[in-house]
Amino acid sequence: MAQELEHFINGKRVSGTSGRFGDVYNPATGEVHRKTPLATQAEVRAAVENAQEAFATWSHVPAARRAQVMFKFRDLIIQHMDELAELVSSEHGKTLDDARGSIGRGLEVVEFACGIPHLLKGEFTEAAANGVDVHSVRQAVGVCAGITPFNFPAMVPMWMFPMALACGNTFVLKPSERDPSCSIRMAELMIEAGLPAGCLNVVNGDKEAVDALLTDPDIKAVSFVGSTQIGRYIYATGCANDKRVQALCGAKNHMVIMPDADMDQAVDAVMGAAYGSAGERCMAVSVAVPVGEETANRFVDALAPRVRALKVGPYTDPATEMGPVITRESQQKILGLVDSGIEQGANLVVDGREVNLQGYENGFFVGGCLFDNVTTDMDIYTQEIFGPVLSVVRAQTYGEAATMINDHAYGNGTAIFTRDGDTARDFARDIQIGMVGINVPIPVPVAYHSFGGWKDSLFGDHSIHGMEGVRFYTKLKTVTSRWPSGIREGAAFNFSRGSDV
Secondary structure, three states: OOOOOOOOOOOOOOOOOOOOOOEEEEEEOOOEEEEEEEEOHHHHHHHHHHHHHHHHHOOOOOOOHHHHHHHHHHHHHHHHHHHHHHHHHHOOOOOOOHHHHHHHHHHHHHHHHHHHOOOOOEEEEEEEOOOOOEEEEEOOOEEEEEEOOOOOOOOHHHHHHHHHHHOOOOOEEEOOOOOOOHHHHHHHHHHHOOOOOOOOEOOOOOHHHHHHHHOOEEEEEEEEEEEHHHHHHHHHHHHHHOOOEEEEOOOOOOEOOOOOHHHHHHHHHHHHHHHHHHHHOOOEEEEEEEEEHHHHHHHHHHHHHHOOOOOOOOOOOOOEEEEEOOOOHHHHHHHHHHHHHOOOOEEEEOOOOOOOOOOOOOOOOOOOEEEEEEOOOOHHOOOOOOOOOEOOOOOOHHHHHHHHHHHOOEEEEEEEEEEOHHHHHHHHHHOOOOOEEEEEOOOOOOOOOOOOEEEEEEEEOOOOOHHHHHHOEEEEEEEEEOOOOOOOOOOOOOOOOHHHH
């Protein structure tokens, strides 16, 4: 019988009351092994009220003490790394090494949050005018919410709630209903680290829970990672309800391979970037753009046998290099787009549609697929596939490759492989993409820089984590003060320049 999961409210697990549940699968077997409660609007409201009550106290806790909680949480994540990785892999399907790596990237943000006393330092101007001092501070915004995707059930929540909490906010997390267990466990570890009950609540749910968060008057900021279609809705609805919103959305990431590139390095890079985590990453490379026919031929000839040799299997097999995709619906969508690529004239060099693993016949597996001679009007080029499918689009010149990237609706990440510094510098300066890699296939910034795309890949003014995260989870206050020193100058009826005050 499938295990029934719970919400996490006021420092403890609580059963759902809606009577509605979502199925949580083991993607390798296709079996339902857990069920997650889907919260009602009333349940979400209870979590928000709890967080609002906790905010009154937590926001006044000194930043140094909040940092101590983050230090303890960091240690607990490290101690429980294998347990958390198992939760991620059992519900998402990715390999244990991949799960540990993603938790490690989330942990970097926790470590950045440990420096919050320094990050919240304001500015001060002495004697901005006669006897007048000016200082600015950044203060918490209130109750914040996070709506996170299925592909990184540990990392993306850790990109949100540690920064929000360190800044003095309280937080309501709505993880993906497809793999929610890790979020619940991390909330328990936050309490163990010393976070007061109510500061971090987790409500499981679907659109009803999301809408409740977006319209709740006590939610002041909403952070979202997911598809562009849903991101547009999150951004529009949240803003219409007077919330600040950051919505990190879809992608179609190109990797340019110049004629002078180290081909072995480029092929190694694209193998991990295109097929790691079964391609279910917003920073996955899904389009390779070799420049010149000779470069393209060498690239495809070197890559194809590597893709054919990919070891596909369950996360429990240590030899597995790529696990299943998250659901049957995702599998069917990916296979349908592969079919459309063939119908529209692309050359399917490696066909991963027929994966049959003994004992895992009902799993949601898709093998690595490699298309060549893809054109920019094909569905496999225009749409985010979110699966292990790489499209090779041949460009005759560097200019053609750059124009192709700049003309795409998405602007999340891109990369170029070259030995030429001039080309790399021009690419980094002129390409209209938010995150750029030079001989780096997946340019996810380290935690003290900020993550975010351009165009249809980001809605809102702030990227996530780094200093952008601090700014998103705080609001600026500037204080101008005068302490009389016995000098009285009489009333002023004009708005003077600061130097005249």
